[in-house]
Amino acid sequence: xxxxxxxxxxxxxxxxxxxxxxxxxxxxxxxxxxxxxxxxxxxxxxxxxxxxxxxxxxxxxxxxxxxxxxxxxxxxxxxxxxxxxxxxxxxxxxxxxxxxxxxxxxxxxxxxxxxxxxxxxxxxxxxxxxxxxxxxxxxxxxxxxxxxxxxxxxxxxxxxxxxxxxxxxxxxxxxxxxxxxxxxxxxxxxxxxxxxxxxxxxxxxxxxxxxxxxxxxxxxxxxxxxxxxxxxxxxxxxxxxxxxxxxxxxxxxxxxxxxxxxxxxxxxxxxxxxxxxxxxxxxxxxxxxxxxxxxxxxxxxxxxxxxxxxxxxxxxxxxxxxxxxxxxxxxxxxxxxxxxxxxx
Amino acid sequence: xxxxxxxxxxxxxxxxxxxxxxxxxxxxxxxxxxxxxxxxxxxxxxxxxxxxxxxxxxxxxxxxxxxxxxxxxxxxxxxxxxxxxxxxxxxxxxxxxxxxxxxxxxxxxxxxxxxxxxxxxxxxxxxxxxxxxxxxxxxxxxxxxxxxxxxxxxxxxxxxxxxxxxxxxxxxxxxxxxxxxxxxxxxxxxxxxxxxxxxxxxxxxxxxxxxxxxxxxxxxxxxxxxxxxxxxxxxxxxxxxxxxxxxxxxxxxxxxxxxx
Ligand SMILES: Nc1ncnc2c1ncn2[C@@H]1O[C@H](COP(=O)(O)OP(=O)(O)O)[C@@H](O)[C@H]1O
Ligand SMILES: [Mg+2]
Numbered sequence: 182x183x184x185x186x187x188x189x190x191x192x193x194x195x196x197x198x199x200x201x202x203x204x205x206x207x208x209x210x211x212x213x214x215x216x217x218x219x220x221x222x223x224x225x226x227x228x229x230x231x232x233x234x235x236x237x238x239x240x241x242x243x244x245x246x247x248x249x250x251x252x253x254x255x256x257x258x259x260x261x262x263x264x265x266x267x268x269x270x271x272x273x274x275x276x277x278x279x280x281x282x283x284x285x286x287x288x289x290x291x292x293x294x295x296x297x298x299x300x301x302x303x304x305x306x307x308x309x310x311x312x313x314x315x316x317x318x319x320x321x322x323x324x325x326x327x328x329x330x331x332x333x334x335x336x337x338x339x340x341x342x343x344x345x346x347x348x349x350x351x352x353x354x355x356x357x358x359x360x361x362x363x364x365x366x367x368x369x370x371x372x373x374x375x376x377x378x379x380x381x382x383x384x385x386x387x388x389x390x391x392x393x394x395x396x397x398x399x400x401x402x403x404x405x406x407x408x409x410x411x412x413x414x415x416x417x418x419x420x421x422x423x424x425x426x427x428x429x430x431x432x433x434x435x436x437x438x439x440x441x442x443x444x445x446x447x448x449x450x451x452x453x454x455x456x457x458x459x460x461x462x463x464x465x466x467x468x469x470x471x472x473x474x475x476x477x478x479x480x481x482x483x484x485x486x487x488x489x490x491x492x493x494x495x496x497x498x499x500x501x502x503x504x505x506x507x508x509x510x511x512x513x514x515x516x517x518x519x520x521x522x523x524x525x
Numbered sequence: 526x527x528x529x530x531x532x533x534x535x536x537x538x539x540x541x542x543x544x545x546x547x548x549x550x551x552x553x554x555x556x557x558x559x560x561x562x563x564x565x566x567x568x569x570x571x572x573x574x575x576x577x578x579x580x581x582x583x584x585x586x587x588x589x590x591x592x593x594x595x596x597x598x599x600x601x602x603x604x605x606x607x608x609x610x611x612x613x614x615x616x617x618x619x620x621x622x623x624x625x626x627x628x629x630x631x632x633x634x635x636x637x638x639x640x641x642x643x644x645x646x647x648x649x650x651x652x653x654x655x656x657x658x659x660x661x662x663x664x665x666x667x668x669x670x671x672x673x674x675x676x677x678x679x680x681x682x683x684x685x686x687x688x689x690x691x692x693x694x695x696x697x698x699x700x701x702x703x704x705x706x707x708x709x710x711x712x713x714x715x716x717x718x719x720x721x722x723x724x725x726x727x728x729x730x731x732x733x734x735x736x737x738x739x740x741x742x743x744x745x746x747x748x749x750x751x752x753x754x755x756x757x758x759x760x761x762x763x764x765x766x767x768x769x770x771x772x773x774x775x776x777x778x779x780x781x782x783x784x785x
Contacts, residue, residue: 385652393643393658394651400640403629410591410627412701419711421651447621 191334200348208334210525220469221387224381233291235406235477237486238368244473244480245432248435249379251460251472253429257466258458260351260390261422262402267324268310270331270458271427274301280348280444281341284423290353294378294435301431302424304331308509309423313416316405330448335437365439382432387469389425396423402467430457459501474513540603542567542705542735543588543619548597550583557583561597565752570736572626572746575756576780581739582624584756585709589621590614601705615644620703622694624710624739630683634674634693636641637682638665641700655733668696671718688719695726705732710738724749743780747771755780 207216216223228245235241250272257263279297282288288296308331312323328488335342342348356363365371389395398432400408401415409415438444447453464475482500486493508515549559559581564573564636575581581766588593588599598607642661644650669675672692677685682693691711698706705771711727712720721768721772728749730736740746746753755762757780763773771775 354716388652388654391644391654391656392649392651393653393655394649396636396640396643397649397654399632400629403631404627406591406611406623407627407629407697409611410615410623410643411641411697412612413649414612416610418649423758510715 202504209521212525213520217469221384224319224383224470224473225376227470228314228376228379232369232372238372238486240480242368242372242440245372245375245379245475246433246440247456247460247476247480248473249382249433249436249461249503250430251457251464252383253426253431253433254433254457255461255466255472256386256389256398256429257422257426259465259471260395260402261398262405262460263313263419263423263427264321265324265423265426266321266451266454267312267326267328267331268427268430269451269453270308270328271301271306271430272434272437272453272457273335273444274304274331274427274446275431275436276438277335277342277348277434277446278431279435280351280438283351283353283439284348285341285511290356290439291358292402293439294432296404297435297438298428298431301434303422305427305431306420309427313419325454328449328451328454332446332451335449336446342444342446345446347446348438349442351438351442351444353439355412369466370439375440378432378436380478381398386424387431390469394418394421459497462511463501463504465511465517468511468513468517471511471513475511478512540567541565541600542602543737544563544600544603545588546582546598546600548584548591548594548599550585550587551595556606556759558587558777559596561626561761562757563754563761565735565737567735568731569646569747570731570738570746571752571754572750573737573739573754573756574741574746574780575762577741579741579756580759581741581756582709583759585621585624585707585737585739589707590621591621591623604630615701615703618702618704619707620698620701620705621707622641622698622709622711623693624713626687626690626694628682628690628694628697631681633678634669634682635662635678636666636679638696638700639691641665641697642668645701651735663762665696668695668699671729672696672699678767687716691715691719691723692726695730699730703734705735705737707737707739710741711738712740712742712745720745 221463225227232238235244254268254301278300281291282293282296283290306455308324308327312320315323354366356365363374365374369401397418401413401418405415431464434448460475460479461472463478464473466470482497483493485525486496508516536733544781545561545563548561550557561584573581573584587594589740590609593608598605600606601619602710606614606617628689632640639661642664666678669678672695674689674692674696677689682690691721695711712723715723724745727738740748747767752764753767754764755770755776762779763776
């Protein structure tokens with residue numbers, strides 16, 4: 182209360198003691214504050230040189246797309262505090278949307294991206310409107326159940342989606358834009374074309390986070406009841422966050438369909454939803470760059486382990502558990518926490 | 526009703542800012558509160574007192590919109606607001622601080638109040654920078670200075686001492702510029718010095734808005750408030766001026782009897 186009265190007992194007894202301290206807020210040193218101000222530029226600078234660090238360039242593009250998927254998921258999980266187990270519906274919705282637009286309607290790839298994102302957005306509106314009525318574990322279960330409904334709908338619509346076999350033949354050998362033409366068969370060109378889209382999304386995402394809306398989402402994550410008592414229409418804001426998150430994941434899916442030339446039905450499977458959770462936690466929930474670290478870690482593990490053993494999922498699972506137990510902030514979250522402690 | 530004895534009502538000139546009409550709340554079969562009818566006058570402090578388990582917090586949650594009542598109505602300036610969602614209560618100018626400290630733990634002290642001040646605007650822009658609204662930061666810092674937290678702006682809320690967190694929560698509540706502020710046991714768990722400082726703050730706040738204060742320590746509020754409402758076993762036992770309440774035989778029996 183006043184300057185003189187400090188009861189150390191009170192701090193320990195505060196209900197705020199939560200298991201994972203979010204590294205997203207708090208006192209930061211000069212360097213971290215500077216880095217945070219230029220987070221978009223730094224992220225993009227890293228992604229620009231990334232293909233030259235990654236083992237091979239197709240993997241780099243995979244990671245880029247998965248990073249966007251994890252980024253979109255993190256808006257809901259890390260910044261709004263909502264754990265969804267249904268985000269495969271958005272990645273898949275975006276992938277099928279853009280794939281179908283190309284295969285069945287011969288749309289320009291850029292329009293196909295728009296179509297895929299729109300389809301994912303519509304799915305997110307429908308799923309969100311139902312799911313945000315629930316909280317906590319019920320929210321997770323509702324999103325899971327709804328995403329399984331979406332999965333079966335796409336599974337059944339075989340003439341459009343290819344059903345069990347997936348949607349094949351999404352061939353985009355080149356991209357003609359006014360004034361120039363990009364050869365997408367060249368993996369380097371393809372990577373940077375994907376990066377142009379991801380970069381735009383990263384920039385928009387950053388603007389969203391620093392906006393008053395982003396501040397309100399963090400307040401909702403921190404304390405939903407208090408946010409409501411302050412006058413925020415929490416349900417509406419959660420729905421908006423859910424839909425934006427779905428749209429970003431949809432864009433990732435749309436890019437993935439063009440990148441891989443195929444949409445496997447597994448894209449919509451609930452294990453893909455679990456993958457988003459894993460990537461967000463591996464990288465560091467509620468951190469800006471964490472999703473890309475998480476996506477890279479996951480992909481490299483998967484890539485490395487599949488060549489060694491067919492039971493790779495077992496090992497990924499074990500590594501994931503180790504992370505949750507020993508590195509709850511995730512890789513990037515831990516890096517930030519250490520830098521902060523060192524007074525950066 | 527426990528009391529058959531009529532309570533002399535203090536003359537209330539202005540129309541009440543808040544009225545509870547036959548308010549009740551049942552949790553399953555258990556009736557935590559029933560048939561409470563009280564008017565709260567505009568201005569000054571009205572205290573709601575009663576022993577632990579009397580139903581004070583339940584009543585507080587009903588009149589602050591945190592929980593919908595099972596029966597009865599809540600009127601704010603004559604308007605029926607029963608069952609409106611909590612954020613609508615806030616938008617109307619009703620702010621509250623809960624019995625259990627309720628802040629945004631991993632946000633800085635400044636951001637706690639800034640984000641609360643921001644909530645007054647119905648529209649929350651999606652793509653403008655927070656820094657485009659410096660008046661919100663200024664307001665947050667001024668409020669934090671007023672509650673004695675001017676030196677803690679960059680701390681995380683969770684790092685504050687208990688008493689400081691309670692003061693922070695009051696600043697958060699005030700950020701919405703309420704005309705009615707509801708406080709549920711703001712001194713719960715505080716040291717004597719913290720309690721004294723909090724009571725000073727409460728008194729200062731009453732100069733700018735109407736206060737309804739839940740407290741189970743009757744002594745704390747007797748000298749402070751204009752009116753008292755006494756709850757007992759989920760029912761209204763008495764209401765009136767501090768003198769009325771001191772003289773009330775039922776209150777003396779169930780409440781003062783133990784401590785006096
Ligand atoms: N959510 C709830 N579910 C069941 N019983 C409750 C709940 N909240 C309060 N009660 C009961 O209602 C009674 C009044 O509680 P409360 O309003 O917290 O009292 P006070 O604030 O006066 O100490 C108590 O017996 C308490 O156990
Ligand atoms: Mg209570």
